[in-house]
Amino acid sequence: MNVMTGGKLKLVQAALKLATETRSLTSLGLRELAREAGLNPNTFYRHFKNLDDLGLQVLGYIAAEMKTGVRQLRMVAESSEQAATTTVTFVYNYFLENPAATTVAVRELYGSSPLLRRALANQLDTSAREMAEDLMQQGLIPRRLPEQTVREISHMTIRYILFRAMDYIEKPDQRDAIRAETERFINRQFRGATLDQLSNEEFEALTAALEQNG
Amino acid sequence: MNVMTGGKLKLVQAALKLATETRSLTSLGLRELAREAGLNPNTFYRHFKNLDDLGLQVLGYIAAEMKTGVRQLRMVAESSEQAATTTVTFVYNYFLENPAATTVAVRELYGSSPLLRRALANQLDTSAREMAEDLMQQGLIPRRLPEQTVREISHMTIRYILFRAMDYIEKPDQRDAIRAETERFINRQFRGATLDQLSNEEFEALTAALEQNG
DNA sequence: GCGTCAGGTATACGGTTGTATACCTTAATG
DNA sequence: CATTAAGGTATACAACCGTATACCTGACGC
Numbered sequence: 001m002n003v004m005t006g007g008k009l010k011l012v013q014a015a016l017k018l019a020t021e022t023r024s025l026t027s028l029g030l031r032e033l034a035r036e037a038g039l040n041p042n043t044f045y046r047h048f049k050n051l052d053d054l055g056l057q058v059l060g061y062i063a064a065e066m067k068t069g070v071r072q073l074r075m076v077a078e079s080s081e082q083a084a085t086t087t088v089t090f091v092y093n094y095f096l097e098n099p100a101a102t103t104v105a106v107r108e109l110y111g112s113s114p115l116l117r118r119a120l121a122n123q124l125d126t127s128a129r130e131m132a133e134d135l136m137q138q139g140l141i142p143r144r145l146p147e148q149t150v151r152e153i154s155h156m157t158i159r160y161i162l163f164r165a166m167d168y169i170e171k172p173d174q175r176d177a178i179r180a181e182t183e184r185f186i187n188r189q190f191r192g193a194t195l196d197q198l199s200n201e202e203f204e205a206l207t208a209a210l211e212q213n214g
Numbered sequence: 215m216n217v218m219t220g221g222k223l224k225l226v227q228a229a230l231k232l233a234t235e236t237r238s239l240t241s242l243g244l245r246e247l248a249r250e251a252g253l254n255p256n257t258f259y260r261h262f263k264n265l266d267d268l269g270l271q272v273l274g275y276i277a278a279e280m281k282t283g284v285r286q287l288r289m290v291a292e293s294s295e296q297a298a299t300t301t302v303t304f305v306y307n308y309f310l311e312n313p314a315a316t317t318v319a320v321r322e323l324y325g326s327s328p329l330l331r332r333a334l335a336n337q338l339d340t341s342a343r344e345m346a347e348d349l350m351q352q353g354l355i356p357r358r359l360p361e362q363t364v365r366e367i368s369h370m371t372i373r374y375i376l377f378r379a380m381d382y383i384e385k386p387d388q389r390d391a392i393r394a395e396t397e398r399f400i401n402r403q404f405r406g407a408t409l410d411q412l413s414n415e416e417f418e419a420l421t422a423a424l425e426q427n428g
Numbered sequence: 429g430c431g432t433c434a435g436g437t438a439t440a441c442g443g444t445t446g447t448a449t450a451c452c453t454t455a456a457t458g
Numbered sequence: 459c460a461t462t463a464a465g466g467t468a469t470a471c472a473a474c475c476g477t478a479t480a481c482c483t484g485a486c487g488c
Contacts, residue, residue: 006436007436022326023240027238029474029475030475031475031476032475039436039437040438041476042436042437042477043437044476045478107324107325107326110380111321112235142421152395163373184366184410185403188406188407189402189406190406191402191406192401192406192407193402196398203405204356206424207356207408210420220466243446244446244447253467254468255467256447256448256468261465264446
């Protein structure tokens with residue numbers, strides 16, 4: 001039912017390509033799309049009501065692509081031991097294999113179309129919730145962290161990785177550094193969160209003790 | 215010399231307004247700008263070579279605005295005691311008072327113009343460096359954190375706050391929550407970083423001990 | 429075998445766009 | 459006072475845009 005074929009698929013893929021290479025999704029032209037897809041301009045109206053409609057359907061296409069990617073990702077993560085490193089690697093690899101979708105998501109998350117923004121934010125929230133579930137199920141997280149804290153950190157991390165993925169895609173020579181930096185980010189968030197209840201004095205006492213014990 | 219007056223200023227402000235309300239900076243039209251500014255379309259060419267040139271000058275205008283804002287910010291921060299909370303508050307207030315510039319910055323940081331992206335990234339790097347200097351000077355940071363770690367966290371934080379500022383601007387009822395969340399973000403990063411050298415075993419031993427001592 | 433309908437095409441129209449050229453006003457400069 | 463330059467305007471043009479209407483083709487159900 002929602003599998004796209006023929007001209008419609010061509011138009012959506014053309015939109016992804018053009019949105020990545022030249023402009024934002026919301027500023028694409030109908031004739032421009034048809035030209036890229038090798039179709040007559042009016043064919044557009046056979047599949048979409050207007051350009052906003054196209055934007056939403058492109059987002060749906062991206063979401064569907066992402067969902068299969070995330071499912072694969074979860075299976076790999078479950079069969080792994082040191083899941084922090086491998087998870088980060090696989091998430092970035094996933095973005096790397098879907099550069100157009102990633103770019104569009106980044107550009108439209110705070111873009112000018114409220115409709116697209118809302119849809120994308122919901123998508124990210126879902127991903128964050130799933131990520132939090134996975135992390136807790138796998139026991140990757142200090143056990144006594146409140147669920148809400150885990151969700152909050154997952155939410156921040158998803159957004160952080162999404163934006164960082166743009167650099168990851170475009171700067172191959174920095175990929176190792178970006179992965180390492182992201183792991184530090186995650187570890188610091190979760191480790192730091194275990195100290196949430198400590199006052200400044202307690203925390204300073206702790207670090208002083210740590211420094212002594214070496 | 216670089217103070218803008220008359221028609222040029224009108225055009226730049228029109229660009230900021232339109233980029234915020236309707237579209238991305240790089241997709242604005244020349245006649246659209248002139249209409250908004252109440253000028254003849256061809257007046258544009260008296261001040262700018264083309265639309266890319268306009269984009270760069272708008273960025274310069276934003277950077278100048280930001281610089282005075284940050285200077286005020288630093289003065290306030292120096293005279294304050296609990297600088298973490300007040301700094302976050304003032305940074306968000308600053309973005310709140312410059313919504314157009316903030317929106318443009320967010321949209322173009324990963325937008326389609328490499329020129330604008332590079333300029334914005336440099337601007338953010340400078341801000342991160344200054345933030346790191348300030349934080350270390352004020353002694354707000356666990357003393358033995360390596361300078362590079364402080365810079366890295368500052369870099370992450372600047373970006374995090376910039377994007378979060380979009381929600382801060384648009385959702386007044388969530389502002390308290392966003393500020394609190396940002397403080398947690400910063401505290402967790404810096405506190406977590408003090409534990410960077412600990413192995414997983416050492417860290418778990420630490421948390422177990424903390425749990426006992428209450 | 430005939431109607432129906434989805435998908436693709438051709439042509440056309442009014443409006444907008446970026447840009448070129450030429451003209452006008454104002455202020456400063458010699 | 460004449461010249462020059464900056465800033466703003468008017469008109470014009472070719473290109474492109476979104477959209478409307480009409481036409482063509484093949485596959486399908488009855």
